Amino acid sequence: MGKSLGMDPKDMRVLFEEGHQAMRMNYYPPCPQPELAIGLSAHSDPVGLAIVLQINEMEGLQVKKSGVWVPIIPLVNAFVVHVGNIMEIVSNGVYPSVEHRAAVNSVKERLSIVTL
Ligand SMILES: O=C(O)CCC(=O)C(=O)O
Numbered sequence: 001m002g003k004s005l006g007m008d009p010k011d012m013r014v015l016f017e018e019g020h021q022a023m024r025m026n027y028y029p030p031c032p033q034p035e036l037a038i039g040l041s042a043h044s045d046p047v048g049l050a051i052v053l054q055i056n057e058m059e060g061l062q063v064k065k066s067g068v069w070v071p072i073i074p075l076v077n078a079f080v081v082h083v084g085n086i087m088e089i090v091s092n093g094v095y096p097s098v099e100h101r102a103a104v105n106s107v108k109e110r111l112s113i114v115t116l
């Protein structure tokens, strides 16, 4: 990403080397009335990049694209990479952070692991 921004690779490394990396696990139990609930409300991640693994291949993650919520269909062994707010700032808006949320369903629990 730094390369496509025309940055010196060292500068991108320097920007992030003092940073912290966290990991969280999200558990969304089945909800009897999913239309009245939200698993995780709309937000963008306050980091450079966030890497998401949708563990049990249940749908729920949605990203806002052109004002519309689009479901991110889970793929086996695939990560979703979100551009976060810090990357938006570092890139002067060339890489805008992605607004996303997690919906719940009445059928089955959903789990995700995120490192950010
Ligand atoms: O559960 C998900 O797929 C998304 C979780 C998320 O956006 C977060 O933990 O910041």
Ligand SMILES: [Fe+2]
Residues within 6 Å of the ligand: 043, 044, 045, 050, 100
């Ligand atoms: Fe997030």
